[in-house]
Amino acid sequence: AQRVTQPEKLLSVFKGAPVELKCNYSYSGSPELFWYVQYSRQRLQLLLRHISRESIKGFTADLNKGETSFHLKKPFAQEEDSAMYYCALGCMNRDDKIIFGKGTRLHILP
Amino acid sequence: ETGVTQTPRHLVMGMTNKKSLKCEQHLGHNAMYWYKQSAKKPLELMFVYNFKEQTENNSVPSRFSPECPNSSHLFLHLHTLQPEDSALYLCASSQRGGRVTGANVLTFGAGSRLTVL
Numbered sequence: 001a002q003r004v005t006q007p008e009k010l011l012s013v014f015k016g017a018p019v020e021l022k023c024n025y026s027y028s029g030s031p032e033l034f035w036y037v038q039y040s041r042q043r044l045q046l047l048l049r050h051i052s053r054e055s056i057k058g059f060t061a062d063l064n065k066g067e068t069s070f071h072l073k074k075p076f077a078q079e080e081d082s083a084m085y086y087c088a089l090g091c092m093n094r095d096d097k098i099i100f101g102k103g104t105r106l107h108i109l110p
Numbered sequence: 111e112t113g114v115t116q117t118p119r120h121l122v123m124g125m126t127n128k129k130s131l132k133c134e135q136h137l138g139h140n141a142m143y144w145y146k147q148s149a150k151k152p153l154e155l156m157f158v159y160n161f162k163e164q165t166e167n168n169s170v171p172s173r174f175s176p177e178c179p180n181s182s183h184l185f186l187h188l189h190t191l192q193p194e195d196s197a198l199y200l201c202a203s204s205q206r207g208g209r210v211t212g213a214n215v216l217t218f219g220a221g222s223r224l225t226v227l
Contacts, residue, residue, distance in 0.1 A: 004152075032214060044200065044218040086153065090214050097166055098143070098204075098216060100153035 002027045004089045006101035013077045014109045021072040021104050023061075023087030032090030033063055033070040036100070039083045047072075047085070057081070082108045112136050116201050116219035123191065124227050131186040131222045133201030141206040142184040143216065144176060148197035159184060160206050191226045198223050 003026040013019050025031055033050040048056045050063040050070060061072045070087060085104050091097040114135045123129050135142065144156040158166035159178040173195075175187040184201055202216040 034215070036216070043220055044216075046215050049215065088216075097155060097158065097168075098214070099155055100145075102152040 002089060002091050002097065002099055004087050004099055004101035006085075006087055006104050008104045009102070010105045010107065012107045012109055015079055016076050019072075019074040019077045019081065019106065021085050021087075021106065023070045023072065023101060025068050025070065025087075025089045027068075027089055027091060029091060031063070031065075033061070034088040034090065034098075035059070035061055035070075035072050036086045036088055037083050038086070044086070077108050079108045079110065082106055114201055114203055114217050114219035116199075116222050118222060119220065120223045120225075122225045122227065123188065125191060125193070127191075128187070128189045130188065131199055131201075131224075133184040133186075133219055135182055135184075135201075135203040135217070137203055137205075137217060139203035139205045139217070140181050141204045142178060142181070143202040143204070144184065144186055145200040145202065146197050147200055147221070153200070157186075188224070191224075193226050196224055196226045 005024045007022055035047040036044050037047040038044045047059060048054060048061060059072055059074045061070050063070050083106060085106055087101040089099050117132045121129060141160045143158050146154045146156055155168050156170045157176040173190050177185040177187060198221045200221045201219040204216050205213050
């Protein structure tokens, strides 16, 4: 069965410190991985996707198929990074599913 | 209006009422989704429509009935709901189509906050 695991419900990090939000997935097909972000009072929106291999707002994520992980990283946290982050798995081979993890609330401390 | 629009934004209904949630997308996408977001659970995929055809029904109770009359509109008809159905219902759309830039990226609406008394 397809599954996305985000082990941390809340992550508090000091401003300027590195950030790593963990995401592991389970899927027998060829996965498509995404990170979505929801800032306070805003809609859920795409942050980045693995096939783009780009850095958005200083965040990067590398798909590690051996470890079935797609951790989100940023070397220096900023206060505006405080938000809810969701890892998502696209199971597009068969059934158009895009399933989400439970989310991690990132709180940047001043 | 651009993007994904959901109405109503807030809905309060009794367990015997019949109501509908509406979603409209102005992005030219060919796939639309209903998700349920409640406080204690992750975002739960409910239904997927691809080119107006339902391709996924994620074991959703029959008191939720989706309708997709065309690729721009999606409805969720509600009937005989339970208090535990109270949640934020999110609509999303995407361009289904492999791994090209922008494909399979969800654009979300603001959601419809449902309270069942």
